Amino acid sequence: MSQQNTNELDQHELMAKYDKESAFRTNLGPWGWVTLILGSALTIFQLYTALRGAYVSTIQGAIHLGAGLALVYLLYPIKSSMTKRKGVQWYDALFALAALFTNFYIIYNYERLINEALIFGFTFQDQIVATVGILLLLEATRRVVGLPIVIIAVIALFYGLFGQYVPVIGHAGYDWASLSTEMFFSSSSIFGIPIQISSTYIYLFLFFGVMLVKTNIGQFFNDIALRLTGKYTGGTAKAAVAASGLQGMVSGSSVANTVGSGSFTIPMMKNAGFKPHFAAAAEASASTGGQIMPPIMGAAAFIMASYTGIPYNDIIVIAIIPALLYFTGVFMGTHFEAKKQGILGLPKEQLPKMKNLIKRLDLFLPLVIIIGFLLIGYTPTYAALFAILTAFIISFFRKDTRMSFKEIINIFEEGARTALPVIAACATAGIIAGTVTTTGLGPKIAGGIIDLAQGQFFLVMFFTMIACIILGMGLPTTANYVVTATMAAPALLQFDVPIIAVHMFVFYFGIVADITPPVCLAAYAGAGIAGANPMKSGVTAVKLAIAAFIIPYMFVSQPILLLQNDANVWNVSLAVITAMLGMASISSGMIGHLSMKTNRLERILLIVGGLLLVYPDIKFSAVGLIIFGAVIVLQYMRKKSDKENKQTITAG
Secondary structure, eight states: OOHHHHHHHHHHHHHHHHOGGGOOOSOOTTHHHHHHHHHHHHHHHHHHHHHHOOOOHHHHHHHHHHHHHHHHHHHSOSSGGGTTSSSOOHHHHHHHHHHHHHHHHHHHTHHHHHTHHHHHOOOHHHHHHHHHHHHHHHHHHHHHTOHHHHHHHHHHHHHHHHGGGSTTTOOOOOOHHHHHHHHHHSTTTTTSHHHHHIIIIIHHHHHHHHHHHHTTHHHHHHHHHHHHHTTSTTHHHHHHHHHHHHHHHHHOOHHHHHHHHHHHHHHHHHHHTOOHHHHHHHHHHHHHHGGGSTTTGGGHHHHHHHHHOOOHHHHHHHTHHHHHHHHHHHHHHHHHHHHHHTOOOOOGGGSOOHHHHHHTGGGGHHHHHHHHHHHTTOOHHHHHHHHHHHHHHHGGGSTTTOOOHHHHHHHHHHHHHHHHHHHHHHHHHHHHHHHHHHHTHHHHHHHHHHHHTTTOHHHHHHHHHHHHHHHHTTOOHHHHHHHHHHHTHHHHHTSSOOHHHHHHHHHHHHHGGGGSTTTOHHHHHHHHHHTOOHHHHHHHHHHHTTHHHHHHHHHHHOGGGGTOSSOOHHHHHHHHHHHHHHHHHHHHHHHTBSSSBOOHHHHHHHHHHHHHHHSSOHHHHHHHHHHHHHHHHHHHHHHHHHHHHHHHHHHO
16 A cells, blocks of 8 residues: 555544544445446536525525435445445435435425415425435434434424423423424525535535645645744744645635645644644644634625625725734744744755746636635625536646546546535524524524623623534534524624624634634644644643634724724724734743743733733723833843843853
8 A cells, every 4th residue: 555545544533533624434345336326417517506506495405415425325334433334325325315315305396385385374295305405314313413403403493392391491392293393404504505505605615625625726725824934933833834735724624624635734733742642732723723714704704695685895905914823833833832832944955945836826727716705795606616617627737737538537526525425404493593593592502601601791701702612623624613603793783893793702712612622623633643642732722823812802892893883994904903912922921932932920910911912992002012012121131131131140
């Protein structure tokens, strides 16, 4: 077996351990042809409808979900330990066929279901199909995403059924016939906004990410990042942060990005002198941050556009400043850790040659196309299509990016396989969102949070943050956002806060669950590569990504960072500059090093000064700047004193 194949196998085994979506069958036998045909057909369908226009949302969603669930049952066994068994078990083949049937039942009976059934009611046959469809969806989601979101969905269904027995936040309750048909046949639950967005925009952007990986264009991002940052203090870690941010915004998964990028960056960081747990934490925090990086933002930006009514093209501009602040914090954290450990940059001869990189700058073209088309007003559909086409064409210009005919065929199946976790998660999140909407649970939870906080705005934000982190643990990005937006966001909407600030708040805290102990799946995956203690890696990742725990409070309190509330060039620029200084101050305090190792007092002052600096108010920022400057002076004096003492000892 070649070294490359061995590395790919190791990556797959590691992802399968920490990431449910990677625990698929590796020896399908003759069933490989079935998954190839079905997966390719789904991708071709998505490309065709993107080009010619989508069908009615329920029909588009039913084709999307039916093919997706069938592929889940063919690719994912009932237990992860069975992934190496040859072929597909008979019952999984039966489940795959049933998944196709229940969803294509909707297509065949579409006119009756949306017209007659609303007046005369659903038939007993409809109820059976709806029940089977819901059960198949939940089991498929358990296999490909994991138990957390399934448990939340089941609780939501029980709440819908037995709401009359629930104190405080109860409701009249529904019978199963009404609830199941509402969940499976309406356009507000399983086939609601999440699956509608998944069946149009999200699939295309995920396929674009697959195209970048399979053509080795993604590796070019790593080379660029290493060349730009590698020669500086702690350059390997800084390169990891930059590369993971670039790749993470199209990967759609913190864990997958951690393993994909980390297999290259973590050994590089360890060889440079970083401790294993820090290397794992740096990769995990950067990979998780990729989910908040425009233009794709782990695909949640598309759903956010539908929920908030703000155009997607505007959201990706609004999200730029918070994302830059996040990566500034992580970048500075790696810098101060490198200074603390005395880790220098790489020698020039170990860096990719600039001449070679300039020759390959055209590999940036797909990313330029996708961002450029979005900013000039094209729909996300066309931006993604043109970017996919561009990546496909330029891949033929070089031997190392060129795909063989077999690879071109396989990439269509790979596109479908990559989308399966998102398809299942979005549909299951639809159950949760549908229940919240149907029963009026959202306002009741909001009222509970406000009552618990006794109406104090800061406490409402704090309790909402805790709710988002708990709800976000173990959920993929898109489902994570759907759940937090429907269950946690209404509390903040009770106050005079712009809707985009509220949704970005819950989105950020849902995302950081991937690096927040005790679950911290991305940190666990990074620790697996680094051979480090997972919990220690998670704690360090939180220190590096501390910006993600601060920035949401900033833009809810002062929405100018999201270009809201009469934002102009002057106040936005001032807020960004002071916030970046604040990130540097906080990062140095968390790491314990500025120009030299900090003592306890200096660390406290750095964190306090940094918090004041990041608050977008000139008076607070001025005080924070004075405190930050005072620590710099203290360190300078201490350094000078230490130097004089050493000279005295030497002279003596």
